[in-house]
Amino acid sequence: MIRGLRLLLRLLLxxxxxxxxxxxxxxxxxxxxxxxxSYQLLPEWAVLALARTLPWFELAVGLLLVAGAWLRSASIxxxxxxxLFFGVMVWSYARGAxxxxxxxxVGEALSAKTLARDGAxxxxxxxxxxxxxxx
Amino acid sequence: MIRRFTLAIVCAAVAVVQGQTLxxxxxIGPIVAKVTVDVYSDFQCPHCKALAEQTLTRVKxxxxxxxxxxxxxxxxxxxxxxxxxxAALFAAAADRVGKFEQVSEALFKQQxxxxxxxxxxxxxxxVLTPAEAKKVRDLVKDPSLMAVVQRDIDLGTRLNITSTxxxxxxxxxxxxxxxxxxxxxxxxxYLDQQLAQ
Numbered sequence: 112m113i114r115g116l117r118l119l120l121r122l123l124l125x126x127x128x129x130x131x132x133x134x135x136x137x138x139x140x141x142x143x144x145x146x147x148x149s150y151q152l153l154p155e156w157a158v159l160a161l162a163r164t165l166p167w168f169e170l171a172v173g174l175l176l177v178a179g180a181w182l183r184s185a186s187i188x189x190x191x192x193x194x195l196f197f198g199v200m201v202w203s204y205a206r207g208a209x210x211x212x213x214x215x216x217v218g219e220a221l222s223a224k225t226l227a228r229d230g231a232x233x234x235x236x237x238x239x240x241x242x243x244x245x246x
Numbered sequence: 247m248i249r250r251f252t253l254a255i256v257c258a259a260v261a262v263v264q265g266q267t268l269x270x271x272x273x274i275g276p277i278v279a280k281v282t283v284d285v286y287s288d289f290q291c292p293h294c295k296a297l298a299e300q301t302l303t304r305v306k307x308x309x310x311x312x313x314x315x316x317x318x319x320x321x322x323x324x325x326x327x328x329x330x331x332x333a334a335l336f337a338a339a340a341d342r343v344g345k346f347e348q349v350s351e352a353l354f355k356q357q358x359x360x361x362x363x364x365x366x367x368x369x370x371x372x373v374l375t376p377a378e379a380k381k382v383r384d385l386v387k388d389p390s391l392m393a394v395v396q397r398d399i400d401l402g403t404r405l406n407i408t409s410t411x412x413x414x415x416x417x418x419x420x421x422x423x424x425x426x427x428x429x430x431x432x433x434x435x436y437l438d439q440q441l442a443q
Contacts, residue, residue: 141436142422149426158432209293209409210426218423220408 113242120239121176124189127232128173134216135166146213150203168192176239183243190236197229271346272338274306275316281417281440282316286402288410289334290327290361295354296427297411304430309437319350320398322410329364334395336370339385340378348373349382415440 135143144162147153153161172192175185196214203210204221211217212225219225275282285302287294302317310317321338323330333353340349352373353360360369371379385391405414413424417440 138422139436139439141432141439142424144432145424145428145436148428148432149424151427155429155431208426209291211424220425 117239117242120235120242121179121182121186124186124232124236124239125173125176125178128169128176128189130173131215132166132170132173136170138216140166142217143213146211146217149210150199150208150213152199152203183240186236186240186243190233190240193229193233193236197226197233200226200229271319271341271344271350273316273318275310276313277316279313279316281314281415281437282318283310283437284318284320284414284416286320286322286398286405286407286410286412286414288321288323288327288330289337289350289353290330290357291324291410292357293427294411295357297413298350298354301428301430301433305433305437308434314441315437319346320402321395322399322402322407322412323395324410327361329360329366331395332364332366333360334398335386335391336366336382338391338394339382339388340370340374342385342391343374343378343381345374345378345382417443 140162143166144158147161148155148158168188169192172185172189175181176189200212200221204223204226208221210221212219212221214225214229283305285297287298305315306317309315321334323334337346337350337353340346349370352369353366356369356372360366367383370382374382402412409425411425411427413428415422415424415436
């Protein structure tokens with residue numbers, strides 16, 4: 112039962128991370144930089160650095176989760192990433208910033224729906240990280 | 247993919263129509279420009295003010311006025327902003343007397359004032375001569391002007407725009423959208439990249 116749930120969670124989260132990376136990598140990295148910039152949280156150099164590296168980091172975490180390799184590290188990295196996204200999204204939503212979520216490339220507005228989805232993924236990632244710790 | 251293509255087709259069609267009907271204030275740059283930047287904006291929205299003052303002014307100077315891109319303003323007054331539609335009407339009326347730029351700048355600059363007291367007309371009058379102000383007041387009552395604003399709103403609705411500012415960047419019938427206020431430097435990098443390709 113636990114093994115089955117763990118398999119399900121890592122495949123689900125892995126697929127989400129790989130898809131998120133794919134949607135960003137298939138377009139100009141500067142377009143993703145614009146999406147990050149719209150949050151108005153980071154200086155330009157950090158926006159550019161994040162836009163260049165984040166999709167590759169997401170891809171690495173996703174592939175590790177799907178493969179089941181370094182599961183504990185990958186699940187913790189995924190949890191931290193999703194917690195960061197969730198925190199930033201909640202903060203931006205609360206201050207009424209009508210911006211892009213930036214979750215899967217550009218074009219998806221930040222909304223209660225995207226918050227609920229990210230919250231659910233974060234809960235799944237925390238569960239996976241806890242389960243991986245026990246294994 | 248199909249959605250993006252449809253979006254690009256709609257944007258291109260609108261560009262053609264606007265190229266024939268809109269005075270230069272709302273659309274700057276050649277209609278055949280390689281890249282078109284459509285901005286859906288609300289004069290009462292603080293993020294639109296930031297985008298207009300910090301980013302679009304420079305985009306206009308460095309790209310649109312140099313014929314590198316076409317920059318198009320679209321009105322998209324949000325229902326939660328009680329004076330936004332009125333401001334859009336005044337800006338559209340000012341466009342008919344060749345003062346769109348001055349009036350839109352004034353509306354954004356004094357957004358806090360008229361946004362609080364609703365006296366849009368006073369802000370508009372502050373950058374017009376008495377004769378222009380009178381003409382603009384008359385024009386605001388013209389139903390054809392309301393149609394101009396409503397056309398933008400309808401188009402934005404068809405494009406599923408839900409918040410402002412929304413920027414749609416179109417090149418080779420492929421459109422990408424960015425929502426929110428963005429910095430000039432990163433947008434300029436993106437435009438340079440698109441123009442170089």
